[in-house]
Amino acid sequence: MESFRHNLTPVEVKAFLATVKDLAENLCILYCVKVPVPCPECGGEETCQSGAVSFYSSSSNKITHELKACLKCGYKNLSTLLTIEKM
Numbered sequence: 001m002e003s004f005r006h007n008l009t010p011v012e013v014k015a016f017l018a019t020v021k022d023l024a025e026n027l028c029i030l031y032c033v034k035v036p037v038p039c040p041e042c043g044g045e046e047t048c049q050s051g052a053v054s055f056y057s058s059s060s061n062k063i064t065h066e067l068k069a070c071l072k073c074g075y076k077n078l079s080t081l082l083t084i085e086k087m
Helices: 010-019
Strands: 027-035 047-054 065-069 076-080
Touching: 010 027, 010 047, 027 065
Parallel strands: none
Antiparallel strands: 027 047, 047 065, 065 076
C-alpha cells in the first residue's frame, strides 16, 4: 500500500474517502490536507484538498489530479493538473 499523508482524524479520513470514492476510482490518492478555505457550496470553514496520481499515468511520481471536498455538505471537485511528460 502506498503511503498516505494527511492531517485529518481517522473519522475525517473515512468521510473524505467515502465522499470522493466515485471520483477517485482510477486514482491513487497520495495526500490529503484540511485547509482553511471556505466551501463554495455551503460556506463551511474548511475543505479537504488532495493530490492523486492516475493509474494510467506513465510516471507514478507526478501528481496528475487534484481533489477538493467538503466533509460537511459533500461537495467534491476533481481537476486535472497539466504536467509535462517525456515522450
